[in-house]
Amino acid sequence: MDAFGPETYGALNADIYDDWHAALDPTEAVRALAELIEEGPAGPVLELAVGTGRVTLPLAATGVDLCGIDASEAMVERLRAKPGGDRIPVTIGDMADVAPDTDASFAMVFVVFSTFFFLADQDEQVRCFANVARRLLPGGRFVLECPMPDVGRYDRDQRVEAHQVGLGHVRLTAVRHDPVAQRFEGQHVLIAEGGIRLAPAFLRYAWPSELDLMARLAGLRRVHRWGGWRREPFRAEGSYVTVYEKPAD
Structure with a gap:
């Protein structure tokens, strides 16, 4: 990042x-x-x-x-x-x-x-x-x-979550939490038949x-x-x- x-x-x-x-x-x-x-x-x-x-x-x-x-x-x-x-x-x-x-x-x-x-x-x-x-x-x-900020969602300061699951695609988020800097660094991940799409996001809460x-x-x-x-x-x-x-x- x-x-x-x-x-x-x-x-x-x-x-x-x-x-x-x-x-x-x-x-x-x-x-x-x-x-x-x-x-x-x-x-x-x-x-x-x-x-x-x-x-x-x-x-x-x-x-x-x-x-x-x-x-x-x-x-x-x-x-x-x-x-x-x-x-x-x-x-x-x-x-x-x-x-x-x-x-x-x-x-x-x-x-x-x-x-x-x-x-x-x-x-x-x-x-x-x-x-x-x-x-x-x-x-x-x-x-x-x-x-x-919902920091309790994070196990060992990380979380993977499924947002959509279909026959030909899966959309996930993968996020790491830095509690000292109050930061979330993550990726939206779309896995589909045509390949993988990454969309990064960075937040300082x-x-x-x-x-x-x-x-x-x-x-x-x-x-x-x-x-x-x-x-x-x-x-x-x-x-x-x-x-x-x-x-x-």
């Missing part, structure tokens, strides 16, 4: 990303984000790691003034090939930089699924929080959807309390933590949603 960079995941996964993540229905995320945007100050909205636009496109269709940043040109090409995708302004760059080609301020910045953890180490994650805070309007919000500290260092305060996009109670399991806010005064 030494050569794994911000653009690597998209470069190697863009053509199969939507198919492999079809079960991640963005409907609830889009609805909840639209509600949060209505509650906050007026202004443009930025998605970090916009990817193939699975959230950005339906959210933009509601009338939100939305732009994005992503490290992968291959992922953004997929976005732009979809209806309405060519109308979403997207910067190619590191999401920790937030918006390197503009001085714009945002009413909201958000990042969904587990993508924030694609930032390779704690320093990059702290830098992302600081840059988001700098770009937010007073009263603006930083919204993150993150998976709760953070605990909710660690994210809260990053926010405090950046001058943001936590206003919500839910167990999902329906504002369920947070129970430290599965994926959860956190809303941080830049003080208005």
Whole structure:
């Protein structure tokens, strides 16, 4: 994984990303984000790691003034090939930089699924929080959807899991866990009649309390933590949603 960079995941996964993540229905995320945007100050909205636009496109269709940043040109090409995708302004760059080609301020910045953890180490994650805070309007919000780290799943800090088993194919994940660095290094493995396809993924996870500290260092305060996009109670399991806010005064 030494050569794994911000653009690597998209470069190697863009053509199969939507198919492999079809079960991640963005409907609830889009609805909840639209509600949060209505509650906050007026202004443009930025998605970090916009990817193939699975959230950005339906959210933009509601009338939100939305732009994005992503490290992968291959992922953004997929976005732009979809209806309405060519109308979403997207910067190619590191999401920790937030918006390197503009001085714009945002009413909201958000990042969904587990993508924030694609930032390779704690320093990059702290830098992302600081840059988001700098770009937010007073009263603006930083919204993150993150998976709760489930380190108990790993036997001797490794795990192999079967996701699909068919007559002509098997899709697995093979993951190693580094508890010191808080890292998961893994491969999606598709074994089919035509051969073997590998799609690597690298995550540096953070605990909710660690994210809260990053926010405090950046001058943001936590206003919500839910167990999902329906504002369920947070129970430290599965994926959860956190809303941080830049003080208005």
